[in-house]
Amino acid sequence: MNVVSDRGRFDHADCIDRSGAGERAGRIDRAGRLSANLTTFAAAVASFLAGMDVLIVNVALPTIATELGGDMAVRQWVVDGYTLLFAALLLLAGSLTDRFGAKRLFLAGASLFGAASLFCSFAWSMAALVAGRCLLGVASALILPASMALINEANPNPRRRSWALALWGAGGASASAVGPLLGGLLTPIHWSLVFAINVPFCLMILAVAHWIKPSLNRAIRFDWLGQTLSLIGLTALVAGIIAVGSTGFTAPATLALLAVGLVALAAFLLSQRKVPAPMMPLNLFHVRGMQVALQIGFIMIFNWYGMVFICTMFLQNELHMGPFAAGLVFVPSAFVTIIGNLAGGQIINARGSKFSITLGLAIMIVGFLIEFLTPAPIPVWVIATGLSIVGFGAAITTPAAAGVVLKSVDPEQAGIASAMFNTFRQVGGAIGVAVFGVIATFLPNLTLALRSVFIASAILLAYVLVFELLRWRDR
Template sequence: MNQSRVKVLTLAAMCSALFMTNTDDTVLNVALPQIQTSLGSDVSGLQWILNAYTLPAASLALTSGTFGDTYGRKRLFLAGVAIFMVASVICGCATHMGILITGRVLQGIGAVALIPTSLSILTHTFPKPQEQTQAIAIWSAVSALALIAGPVIGGLLVDVFGWQSTFFMNIPFGAIAFWITTRFVNEAQHKRRRYIDLPGLILSVVVLAALTYALIEGNTQTWRSPLILGLFAIAGVSFVTFLIVEFRSTHPLLPINLFKNPSFSVVNGVHVLVMFTFISSLFIFSLFLQQVQGYSAIAAGVRFLPLNGAFVVALLISGWLAARVGWRLTMTVGLTLAGLATLSFVGLRADTEYGTMVWMLVVSGFGGGLTLPPLAAVAMSVAPPSQAGIASAVLNTTNRLGGILGVALQGTILMQRQAAELVRSLSAWNLPSNLQNQLITEVLRNGAKLPANLPANINPSKLQHAIHNAFVSGLHATVVVAGIALLIGALLVWAFIPSTVHRENQVKV
């Protein structure tokens, strides 16, 4: 077949797979309220739905390049697409939370196999610099399209066909990518054997899993319970052991020497803070728009367009701006804008008009988009050329880690604050403690819906008002944490990142 046609088909297959995985991320947020109602889940269950995907993606991100180089990138990509499609069917057919969470774990494994590998296949297929730049630009544009279109597509599917359809929509995209790749994409395999740091991989999984489980399940159990304290202890000991193993390993999963450069350490830490805020905000505001303000799934998806659109626009202009005013100023301005806009959400009430919050969404999204490309540019510039691949993998890992911590910690803050406010409201009505506990449990399990079979002495409208105010109180607590995190990130960037960075640590300020 003509080589030009092979290149076009390869690009189409990689973009189809990328669109499938990226829309799955954004589509799911608007489906969460219906999933909560359908499967009878509380906020902890929703946190697990999101983090069950992100945990394997974060844990395996550092090894995906090694597996691709060792066993073949095409082979790994096909395996990832197949796993993702099977997992999507499992999720779509789930009748209880256990099955859905299992499917999400498999989706995360499939995604980490196919996303980095798709980029490697493109760089191999388009070896000429100009062609490669164009191909990667199209690949990145598809990612941006998925970010913008995902909530709207998801909302439409949820309202018309139900939440299960958000998983079944992955099948045609995956099938196209699988068929084209099998028929037309050339294999690319590294000739030099690379080693898998199995102890480091196992320890990284244990650290993330134990920490996430402790943060999420602390909602449903006592924070001082032996299980929760034990999980925090396991996470801490495993993390220290991981650092020791990586420091001594001849083939480390995570080369510790990269973090000796303060710029590399700071930008990855700030990357965690940005994704902590962005991912958790999508999660919490999707619940707010649907459960408190009463929007349908598609209406909520449409209302995310200003946020996501501003984010993509800022992504496109950030490189141009950074070239003129420097990386440090660009990132500092972006983080400050996002931080202040996020803090401004403390003025929201249950009945706040959407038009009032649009500017907050736009500024928040614009600030986040302005920050991320310079963060990546600094990380890749200060890393030695021989470690560019692992530096990119570290960035991908901190991206996922920020999402994990954001959903786990912010979801916990939301639920704890919501429960505390409900206790305060119900206690003022002089209700028996056992009835208070029953009502709070039902509210947390069913979102903002009124519990069934209310006692005659409870006014439904008054209780609904208390439920909405409790959620808003929790939202206020989360945006304060998120806003402060972004402003701390701005201070770190201004203090430690030079305006321009050159390789081999030659710094010009």
């Protein structure tokens, strides 16, 4: 009896232990899912912020200039102060993410983004606003690579990772619709709100920091020489282009800035052959798929950012539309872009990347030509329709080009190749605003400037299309 009794007690205790272990495992699993979901949420919010801050300020620029002053060159810097620093620091930020851990860089970037947004909202001059926008660019560069790394760490399961990346991408895509709309809604109250609106989003990110798991860090080498030269080169080049519009091409300051920019960028390319761990491996430029993808990324965003900048000025200064009405003009293109993203994946799977890129570029060219060929004055509905057509083509082209980047290089170079693609896109945006802003200063009115943007964009895309068809034969 004692033996049976002891065995019964043992079995009962064993059941209790196993039950307790199951409960603990369940709690751990639920905690893991909660952590992964909140991490994905925070990363999607960060993607939304980085995308929205490019577009929300365009609608507010005419009102800001009325209150704080500033010519076309200063307005260009309000946009380019953000995009230039964002672009120039993306590669370094990716390395810092690996070195110090994604969570640490992500939270530091979110904190800086919130602080810089407050600084911008209290800006007392255009110079102060440009400085704040530069800080926002630094913050975005810290946030974006870290947010992708956090999604990868929090979602080891491929299916969950795909779902999480889709949400992350949706955050950036939705910013195209929400940015101009929020700018139009908030600017009539006060322009400072287009920056202050960022603060609640940053607080949401910091509020879930406790549930984001710590990230591993790795000892890696930094290419400080390359980073310094690229930052100096890009800043001086963009400043020189903007100075062409304000002081003229032959002004000593303009020539000096352009010379410094070109020399620094040449030195950067030379340094990438010499340093042991280059931030931009030059051998990737010899891969034809990379050549196609980098040109597409650069020219598409060059056209889009420059067009949005001039189009916003045209709608408010030439057509005398209010900020909210001007913001509404961009909303249809944003929703069409989301539809294009969904259709783009199916087209790639069915017909391949080259077909998708060819189709997308052709659609974008048609959109720009429709707007260029419409007799003056260009109706608002034509602008909205043209923007939607261009956005649809871009939505088909971009994921195909990103896929080409990943297919064209060895797996161990996929990270740096993707970073190069995103860097070229952001650099294209900064230079696009600078170039089209200069064109607008030399033309008699914004209607002619907008037409010039449309035809120049169509020509540049036609060049990329011909290059892709003749030089790249991959599917």
